[in-house]
Amino acid sequence: MAQEEQSGRSIFTDLDDGSTNEQVDKWQRTARLWKETLIEQWKMLTDELSVKLSLFVVAAFVLIAIFAPLIAPYPPLQRQYQGDAGILIEKWADPSLLGADNGYLLGTTAEGFDIFSQLVYGTRAALMVGLIAAVFTAGIGTLVGLVAGYYGGKVDDALMRVVDFLYGMPLLPTVIVLVAVLGPNLWNIILALIILQWRSTARVIRSQALSLRERPFVKAAEVAGASDWHIISRHLAPNVLPMTFLYGSFGIAWAILAEAGVSFIGLGDPNTVSWGTMLQASRAYSALQFGAWWWFVPPGICIGLLVISGFLIGRGYEEITNPKLQ
Amino acid sequence: MGKASFVVRRTLQLVVTLWAVGTVLFGLFRLMPGDPTSYVVSSQMTQEARRQIIESYGLNEPLYVQYIKFLQNLVVLDFGQSFHSNQPVTQVIATYLPNTLVLMLTAFIAAYTIGITLGVLSGWYRGSRFERSTVITALTARSVPTFYVGLIVLWIFGAELGVIPMSGMTSLGTQNAGFWEMVFSVDFLQHLLAPALVLGFYFMGYPLLIMRSSMLEVLSEDFIDVCRAKGLKERTIMFKHAARNAMLPVVTAAAIALGYAVGGSVLIETVFAWPGIGREMVRAVLRRDFPVAQGTFIVLAATIIILNFVADLAYGYLDPRVTYD
Numbered sequence: 048m049a050q051e052e053q054s055g056r057s058i059f060t061d062l063d064d065g066s067t068n069e070q071v072d073k074w075q076r077t078a079r080l081w082k083e084t085l086i087e088q089w090k091m092l093t094d095e096l097s098v099k100l101s102l103f104v105v106a107a108f109v110l111i112a113i114f115a116p117l118i119a120p121y122p123p124l125q126r127q128y129q130g131d132a133g134i135l136i137e138k139w140a141d142p143s144l145l146g147a148d149n150g151y152l153l154g155t156t157a158e159g160f161d162i163f164s165q166l167v168y169g170t171r172a173a174l175m176v177g178l179i180a181a182v183f184t185a186g187i188g189t190l191v192g193l194v195a196g197y198y199g200g201k202v203d204d205a206l207m208r209v210v211d212f213l214y215g216m217p218l219l220p221t222v223i224v225l226v227a228v229l230g231p232n233l234w235n236i237i238l239a240l241i242i243l244q245w246r247s248t249a250r251v252i253r254s255q256a257l258s259l260r261e262r263p264f265v266k267a268a269e270v271a272g273a274s275d276w277h278i279i280s281r282h283l284a285p286n287v288l289p290m291t292f293l294y295g296s297f298g299i300a301w302a303i304l305a306e307a308g309v310s311f312i313g314l315g316d317p318n319t320v321s322w323g324t325m326l327q328a329s330r331a332y333s334a335l336q337f338g339a340w341w342w343f344v345p346p347g348i349c350i351g352l353l354v355i356s357g358f359l360i361g362r363g364y365e366e367i368t369n370p371k372l373q
Numbered sequence: 374m375g376k377a378s379f380v381v382r383r384t385l386q387l388v389v390t391l392w393a394v395g396t397v398l399f400g401l402f403r404l405m406p407g408d409p410t411s412y413v414v415s416s417q418m419t420q421e422a423r424r425q426i427i428e429s430y431g432l433n434e435p436l437y438v439q440y441i442k443f444l445q446n447l448v449v450l451d452f453g454q455s456f457h458s459n460q461p462v463t464q465v466i467a468t469y470l471p472n473t474l475v476l477m478l479t480a481f482i483a484a485y486t487i488g489i490t491l492g493v494l495s496g497w498y499r500g501s502r503f504e505r506s507t508v509i510t511a512l513t514a515r516s517v518p519t520f521y522v523g524l525i526v527l528w529i530f531g532a533e534l535g536v537i538p539m540s541g542m543t544s545l546g547t548q549n550a551g552f553w554e555m556v557f558s559v560d561f562l563q564h565l566l567a568p569a570l571v572l573g574f575y576f577m578g579y580p581l582l583i584m585r586s587s588m589l590e591v592l593s594e595d596f597i598d599v600c601r602a603k604g605l606k607e608r609t610i611m612f613k614h615a616a617r618n619a620m621l622p623v624v625t626a627a628a629i630a631l632g633y634a635v636g637g638s639v640l641i642e643t644v645f646a647w648p649g650i651g652r653e654m655v656r657a658v659l660r661r662d663f664p665v666a667q668g669t670f671i672v673l674a675a676t677i678i679i680l681n682f683v684a685d686l687a688y689g690y691l692d693p694r695v696t697y698d
């Protein structure tokens with residue numbers, strides 16, 4: 048078939064592996080298809096006010112993370128000294144927000160670190176964990192779900208038993224054990240989260256793929272001789288994309304919450320500052336009992352803001368994908 | 374496929390999942406960097422003493438022998454002895470699990486009673502300001518980390534106002550004759566109040582949102598119109614006819630959520646220094662006491678797995694429309 052149609056354009060150009068010329072054409076078509084799908088999704092999403100506000104909050108945090116070195120007055124893990132005498136600040140410096148004349152907007156921690164700078168740099172850790180974990184969990188989950196749903200049978204059975212097993216693992220305890228085994232740093236926390244969290248995306252995408260598989264356009268592609276991979280990537284994937292995004296945005300929220308929790312317990316990365324490690328330090332130095340709220344209130348507010356934005360974006364998306372909820 | 378074979382297959386799956394969790398744990402703890410025996414024996418011991426201790430824990434045997442023994446012991450729920458205190462792990466679990474269960478169940482029952490009621494109301498009064506505010510409250514409750522809410526509650530009501538105790542389950546020095554005696558003492562209830570409320574606030578959002586969307590679905594069905602035509606009171610329709618039919622997803626979700634609640638007890642117990650099984654697991658992991666870490670982890674995972682199983686079976690009994698194929 049491919050040889051006869053090399054010269055002229057046919058309706059099958061996206062199905063066979065033709066000459067290089069057609070190859071380029073194929074890539075363009077794929078790119079255009081994905082671009083259109085993405086633009087369409089974006090337009091539907093930004094229709095609602097709460098979603099717009101949430102996107103604004105996320106964008107603001109992204110900017111803060113990118114320009115952290117410009118915004119933060121000190122490196123987050125640089126000890127501050129009193130005056131010129133070179134004495135480490137004793138106990139902690141009060142925040143200049145409350146009238147103290149020392150230039151530390153939110154004061155310093157008991158170890159002598161500037162709290163405001165830590166807060167700014169903490170945005171980086173939160174976004175990094177959230178985005179990387181979400182991209183991988185949604186990506187792996189979608190791929191596994193599509194493969195399981197499309198092939199069915201033994202492949203489906205095997206993959207879904209793995210998912211069932213993962214559902215039997217309690218999230219936080221598992222991440223804690225994994226981080227204890229692998230070593231406490233940010234990458235291992237992200238890795239542990241990815242290992243566990245793709246389970247929910249996989250389950251949902253699989254059930255979607257199961258019903259998509261029976262649709263006429265998939266049957267038509269099969270009859271036309273399209274490869275399995277072609278059907279999965281070009282016919283199924285664009286149709287489950289809204290679900291992938293939905294679980295991706297929830298994934299950001301869950302990952303940030305989990306990282307905060309693990310760090311709070313004391314298994315955070317000792318060389319990076321995150322909002323979770325800030326809370327852990329404030330607790331270790333009894334900031335609660337001393338009423339040093341400027342130390343432990345701001346990180347929690349940041350976590351809450353970022354997470355609720357993730358949930359609201361997800362919910363706005365859910366209403367598009369499932370009009371029944373409206 | 375009939376119901377009976379579904380139950381059999383599901384039971385088999387339960388056993389396989391439990392075995393897989395056990396195996397993964399066995400592997401993980403033996404992959405921990407460093408020699409596991411170094412946590413048990415100190416360098417000052419004589420060679421002979423070292424050897425004896427290592428042998429008494431069975432750590433000198435080849436890995437596959439250890440694994441078979443581990444599985445054998447798992448079947449009879451014997452998790453070995455703590456490296457730290459030398460207590461049998463089952464005894465450690467028996468000490469801490471009831472504390473977790475009391476806290477979780479209190480919070481859970483309160484959260485589901487209030488959450489379901491609010492869910493019914495917000496589904497019924499759809500589009501009102503009441504509905505919007507409950508949904509936003511539910512979302513907020515699930516977005517702010519529970520341990521953070523716990524910290525703030527401790528700061529305001531514990532440190533500043535001094536109306537709740539700062540940590541623990543009972544005041545120092547209190548002696549109680551038995552577990553139930555303790556549970557019903559005023560001192561215990563004072564300690565229970567804050568963590569239970571914080572947890573309850575967090576748990577509430579889930580049944581509320583599920584109940585709401587399930588109500589929306591039921592309210593669009595014909596029998597509701599029939600109820601109206603019969604001239605039934607609004608409240609009778611709302612609670613007796615609509616809510617009862619909308620309950621099903623909440624009931625199964627509750628069983629699953631209870632499992633994850635016990636499994637996720639780690640943080641709230643750490644914040645309030647509640648001597649529960651989640652906090653004990655973390656402490657065991659941090660001090661590399663892996664028999665205890667292993668045992669407590671298996672209890673947390675088994676709770677989830679078994680309640681998932683119960684939810685699956687319950688679904689068939691509660692909803693006669695379910696078919697097994």
